[in-house]
Structures are given as C-alpha cells and as structure tokens.
Amino acid sequence: MNLIEKVKNLILLMNESSLAELDVEEEGTKIRLKRNSLDSIQTSIQLPDVNQSLQHEGSTKYLTSKNDSSVAEVVAPMVGTFYTSAPGADPYVNIGDDVDEDTVVCIIEAMKIMNEIKAETKGKIVEVMVENGTAVEYGQPLFCVDASG
Numbered sequence: 001m002n003l004i005e006k007v008k009n010l011i012l013l014m015n016e017s018s019l020a021e022l023d024v025e026e027e028g029t030k031i032r033l034k035r036n037s038l039d040s041i042q043t044s045i046q047l048p049d050v051n052q053s054l055q056h057e058g059s060t061k062y063l064t065s066k067n068d069s070s071v072a073e074v075v076a077p078m079v080g081t082f083y084t085s086a087p088g089a090d091p092y093v094n095i096g097d098d099v100d101e102d103t104v105v106c107i108i109e110a111m112k113i114m115n116e117i118k119a120e121t122k123g124k125i126v127e128v129m130v131e132n133g134t135a136v137e138y139g140q141p142l143f144c145v146d147a148s149g
Contacts, residue, residue, distance in 0.1 A: 080110035
C-alpha cells in the first residue's frame with residue numbers, strides 16, 4: 001500500500017470515528033491527522049531523512065543548509081490553492097512580520113475546504129514565495145522565515 005492510500009485510509013478511519021487526532025509512525029515515516037474546529041482534517045507527513053542537506057522539523061517547515069542555516073521555509077502541507085488571506089481581508093502576514101509556531105500565515109483551499117496554515121517556527125517573514133491564488137504542491141516552499149532570533 002503506497003503512502004497516499006495509507007493517508008486516505010487513515011482519513012476514512014477518522015471520519016468514521018470520534019477521533020480528534022491520530023499519529024502513526026512506520027519505518028521512519030510519521031503521519032499526523034488532526035480534526036480542526038471546522039470538522040475538516042489537517043494532514044501532515046514527515047518522511048524519513050534521506051537527504052542530509054534538509055533537516056525536517058515538524059509538519060510544514062524545513063531548515064535549509066543553503067547559505068544561511070537560520071532560514072526556515074514554511075512549506076505546503078497539502079496540494080491546493082494558496083491564499084494570503086480570507087476573502088476580502090488583509091493578508092495574514094507580510095514581509096517583515098514576526099511569527100511564532102501558532103501564527104496563521106496563509107490558507108490553502110483543498111476540495112472546497114479552507115485550511116489555515118501555521119508558521120510552526122519563530123522568526124521574521126523575509127520572503128513570500130507564492131503569488132495569491134496560485135496552485136501549490138505538497139512540500140512546495142511558501143514563505144522564508146529568518147529564525148535566527
């Protein structure tokens with residue numbers, strides 16, 4: 001059974017039960033499903049570390065070893081459409097804004113559900129890497145955050 005099929009089966013299991021959160025780890029792959037207040041399920045997947053140049057930390061961020069190891073990328077935890085804000089509202093964050101682990105930085109719409117994406121790191125937004133209304137892929141960098149403190 002491939003990873004996508006496993007995630008689909010886990011989502012079905014959560015929909016059929018009253019589980020609010022489910023964590024599964026198998027062969028270094030970690031899958032976390034969490035039901036939010038809108039009764040939608042957020043999915044995060046942490047794959048085994050196969051590339052030493054990326055150090056996975058949490059569900060949606062990576063510390064890179066490019067030029068500056070203090071720059072974290074907030075990446076898309078799912079496929080969908082990227083929005084900087086709710087319709088008619090100001091953007092959640094702008095370049096120069098301070099964020100922490102619980103700061104909502106954007107929305108990704110997937111299957112008509114608006115999923116709030118959190119920074120999951122402390123720092124300052126230094127780059128927005130995706131244009132509003134653009135389709136994004138799983139793992140695609142959305143924001144660069146200077147986590148140097």
